[in-house]
Amino acid sequence: MLVLTWATPGRAADLAHELADLLRDHPQIRAESKGVDSSREGVNRTFSDYLPRVRVTGDIGPESVDNPTTRGRGPDPYRRLSSAGGISVTQNLFNGFATSSAMRSAELGVEIARLTLEGTQQQVLFEGIRAYLDVLRQQRLITLSRRNEQTIQRQLNLEDARVQRGSGIAVDVLQAKSRLQLARERRITFEGALADAVTRYTQVYGHAPDLAAMVDPQPPVAEIPPTLDAATDVALEENPSVSNAGSQTEAARERKRAVRSEYYPSLDLVGEANYEKDKDAVRGTRRDYSVLLKAEWDLFTGLSTRAGVAQATHDYLARKDREELVRRKVIEQVGLAWQALLTARDRLDLLDNAVNIATAVHDSRKKLREAGKETVINVLDAENEIFNAEINYTAAAYDERSAVYQLLLSMGRLTATRLDLPAPSDG
Template sequence: MQRTSFAVYFGMAICFASAPAGAASLVEELRLLVDTNPQVQAGHKNVLAATEGVDEAFGDYLPNLDLRADYGYGYNDLRARRTGQGQPGGQPTDAFEGSRESATLTLTQKLWDGGAREATYETAKLQRDAAGTSLEATRQQVMLEGIATYMNVLRQVRLLELSRQNEANIMTQLSLENERVERGSGIAVDVLQAKSRLQVAKERRVAVEGALKEAQARYMQIFGNAADVGSMARPRPPLDALPQSLDEAIEIAQRDNPAVESGAKQIAIANERRNVAEAGYYPRFDFELSGNYENDVDGVEGVRRDVTALLRANWNIFNGFATRAAVARTAFEHAAAQESQSHTRRRVTEQTRVAWEALDTARQRVALLQNAVNIAEEVYSARQRLREAGKDTALNVLDAENETFTARINYVSALFDAQIASYQVLAAMGKLSLEVIEAYGTTAGNEAAPVLAKQ
């Protein structure tokens, strides 16, 4: 499907003035939405938390410096003191009691722990990336919801305009029928038929007004402010951002959709966690540098100073098969992450296909409905001329007006459906962004003629 064919459904025969300065354009509203939406803000906080998690994991590469000190009272009645063994002159001495103090400063640098440190650090970085991907997915979904809400308000505004125009046309026809009756060239039943159609038109207008109020209420809930209909402007459709074919759209979605990216990150995280578990099979090596100061400690009078530099090795030989169970658990978690990713890819393909088919269907409907509107308008004009010449009935004129109104309503709905579907395709591909929307700007006037001329 070529981009030029997409241009058909975006040929808007709807007049929306361009947004004035300070207007509530879609880009402005979406920018405020993503800056204030609680879901997006929660995603931001998760990214910040995950970033701190990376710094936390990196701390395992740096040495630990520990200071342990004590001061207090001590009493020691050692046998060596009572017998004089090891005492000056070999004379027995009394038990030692009095104040004591000690301090130990230890620097420990982990050298190797079976790869657990490296795997933990990689896990933290992957979790940070996954949080960023999740934030992007949330941002795009919130934007898509905001776009649909914004466009629905504009849709209802246009439908209300058509409903009022339809009501005015029927009132005009009613006036004409009244004049004919007064002149003696008409019949009362035509007036009654016109009045009946007028009531139906009023009911339709009231229904559309209700739908507009609902759309505005939804707008308030999503954006947090009332819709300023007078300054809203319909965005131009992102024609060039759409791929040439469904296969291309699916290929892009499989590569760039945040859900797919997140699934890949989860597989990598599960793999690193398995590496952490397997590290339990290996010994741990640490370099330890320690300095010790003691004064009157453990019955030894005077000051004692020690300095040691050690290479320590610790190897857990048996822990109740906990390591084996941890390795098996993480292996199953890795397999589960792979299966989840397979499901995610299928779901993304489905979403892309559904959005694309909705877009294609709406495009075809617009092309057909545009012709239907043109034909209905010609029929209505012809019926009016025949009626004025006394060669047609009021019922036929009213029927033609109703067909014209219905065709216009369907046409407008299809136009908005098509444009919303285009954003759904972008979201399915993971390409929906403020930059894309802003690049196309807003409409100004009737675009039907120039767009149709491209075909």
């Protein structure tokens, strides 16, 4: 029976520690995190519309006035150093709920940015897991290839020894050499695939893998529900794509509400205090104070508000349709991931048995060959069958691991908490 050891992570290069550092260091995650910070500042900026506006003005300088009034006082123009200052405080009382709508839109912007960050984190985690598993897969295939080469090389040596003793035939040696050549070609192919896997790993993690320290991860299978329906319900509740689509629909509704505010008047409470000295050819000091309720109402805007409301309504309805599409896509992803996991597990059981059968056949043919009752080509073919069965089993084993993480991603459960990731290492 072929056994692949799925060791518990225990070194700094294990998957959990790599993923913890990935969440901290990946540039796409850092960019989305800054987007969340930006959205929060947008809320603070929008909240300022609830607060009063305080404006201070002032001017000072020489003033020269020549008009009938100043000429009546004498032939020379009025010249004097004038100064003026003022302060106004404006508090909006009503603007058709535009401020509250803008505030709600800003809060939804934070929620959308947060959900986008969460979705990006899960997608990057899956990309990191897939890159890690691919490196392990190719390493395992290279190990199998080298073992296959060694087995064929031993058979080649046996056949060559038989020829030297006069009990063998040269064609058997040539057949063994041919199979050895094929085994070497296959190993080189796997080594090239490992180089590609290392390149992808380096792109994701920002550093090359420590091949000697990598260990096979143990997926959190306890997070997978017992049925497809249960997994679908979890996805519709927890997948950030679904929540993000819902928040964007709500944001479209708020934009519609914001446009409707243009139908209403705007009311402001304005307090002003002004000071003037020797201003506009008037000698002396002037002070005035006022507290006013100001109203503005656009009674006709060329039907622009009506068109804006209609546009916002269509945008809102389009967002609802997109939300439904996202829900369907998520349901599809869960179904595909669920079936991929079931298929991988079924194949794993069958391929484990295939390895056992191929091994038994090879052992029997090898004994017959030693007794002179079997050809070398059949022994080599039996060895190749073991190798092919082991390759298929290895691929299925890693496919099963990947399918678990793919299902967790589609459900929205591929998070640091559910993966039980440690704190990032210093770096």
